[in-house]
Amino acid sequence: MSEKPKLVHCLECDHVFEERKKFIETCPECGNNDTQSTVYMGINDEEEDE
Numbered sequence: 001m002s003e004k005p006k007l008v009h010c011l012e013c014d015h016v017f018e019e020r021k022k023f024i025e026t027c028p029e030c031g032n033n034d035t036q037s038t039v040y041m042g043i044n045d046e047e048e049d050e
């Protein structure tokens with residue numbers, strides 16, 4: 001089981017924050033809680049693009 005943090009990019013304010021084991025649905029920077037406005041960024045190239 002991997003516990004690598006994911007990077008989440010908030011499209012509202014362009015802030016990037018780490019999401020670890022716990023799902024973070026609100027951007028700590030601007031309070032955006034719209035999951036449609038956040039995207040995961042690839043950290044490791046080992047993960048294949050879909």
Ligand SMILES: [Zn+2]
Nearest residue numbers: 010013027030
């Ligand atoms: Zn934000």
